[in-house]
Amino acid sequence: MTALAPPAARVKAPTARGGRSGVTWMALPALLMFLAFGLVPLIGVLLLSFTTWDGIGPITPSGLTSWRNALSDRELPHALWVTFEIMAISWLVQTPISILIGTFMAAFKRYRGFLAVLYFIPLLLSSAAISITFKALIDPNFGIGSGLGVDWLKQNWLGEPKLAMGVLVFIVSWQYIPFHSLIYQGAVRQIPASLYEASKIDGAGGMRQFFSITLPQIKYTIITSSTLMVVGSLTFFDLIYVLTGGGPGDSTRALALEMYQKGFMANLMGPASAIAMILVLVGVILAQILRRLGGRGDESQLEGM
């Protein structure tokens, strides 16, 4: 996964530190636990995608049957599309708002601590609790709409495909914008003040500074934050499961939910494993694309580690 460029320097550094083999065994408990429940399952999911299994009975190898089954199902392209839809819309909503709030919080001193405390609360709650809260809150009969007496808010939010998608993206933003804002806040604070001072002397205004200094300077943070958003959105499961169950119809049934329903509801573990493999592949490919976009930023990040 790591870049190949600086191996020479990397090999030297450890030997200079003086590697000790007397400590190797200390890594074993963690290594074994992670092999057993992390790496072995990853290989397992690949193997299981070439078998037929109903989740209870015997597992029988069946070649490409499961893959054929998974790939020929018209639900798969739909689930992929829904996944990308959620990913793209939530990225488009979250990124600009997070950057704005992050920049704001980086400079705004007086209430910043107070803001940061409250901003973090959504991250503490389980997706289940959040979904339940919003589900009750947007209830067309007893929720926010009738409470405020605003008819526009009295819609059947989870009954219309487009509205349900909107609610989903809103909740995702509600939960994660604070987190990404804090990442941006940290990044903006690391921009050397001399850049701003120099531009001020040159007569640049706030807007100009934001677009010519702040944005280019946090480029790599944008990549990092986007990677987290994009790869993270592949694994939205709890939220969709509790909020819509994939509905209305199949309009919010993303890949992770599709896999769960195939595997644990329809008892088709083989095709479900194939979908899980697709999930892994999509994640790796997207992360690689974003890494490329990041260019050299990736290396300099590794140097610091």
Next chain:
Amino acid sequence: MTTTIKATGTPTRQTQQERPTRRTNNLLKKNWIGGSFGWLWLLVVMIPLYWIVITSFKTQANYFITNTFAPPSDPTLDNYRTVIDNEIVRYFFNSVVVTLGATLPAVLISFMAAYAIVRGSGNFVLRWTNNLFLMGLAIPLQAVIIPVYLIIIRLKLYDSLLGLILPSLAFAIPLSVLVLRNFIRDVPKELFESMHIDGATEWGILWRLAFPLTRPALVTVTIYSALGIWNGFLLPLVLTQSPEKRTIPLALVNLQGQFGVNTPAIAASVTLTTIPIVLLYAIGRRQLVSGLTAGVGK
């Protein structure tokens, strides 16, 4: 990266409070757009939280007739009683057992591994281990849930708390190792060496020197892992069956179905199960904030 030990104790405090005054403060102060978004978003964040808390104190009849956002006219604790009558204490207990049972061992073995990786960094096995954990960060639990399910049923641990603990523990390891490794790496190696020359074993150095020095990072990692496990939904959903093995998030979803239109009771269940986390947050906020953003800085 050249921080001394004194500095490593309170890195977040320094970056959070001192730098901006000096640097960007006066230059970015006029960011009105960002400012209004900041306060607006605070409102967006707080409204649902406010709503869920006030609703939990309303009677069901009162809830239907009064304004949703008005505080309850005659606050009641009946909803909390209803929730407690529905075995919430048991689910709470399950969540505590799973969270502690997975987090504490995960952090301890991650700490040992991180120490080994830093101290024995020339070693092939350890380099390989380190790379494996880095790769592990990219494995989503969702993608491997089917084999995990298979392993748990083969171990005859299906529908048991131990069956939830083991995979939770394993998935807490990669990030914990990464954060702890970065932290231990900042400790000057002369400290380890001098203790080594004084005749201390690696095991002794691990617990008597590295452990106290790494304490802030250990707290961060513990809180972060515990939070993730406490809120975990997929593992209990897939690996348990009987109601008495449920943890809080799964129980919440089931209670929601059971309470139906009794929104105040649902609100009480959400509020009641969230209070412990908010309290913990109040205690360990600084560590949590630095932990959540660990490794994603610039």
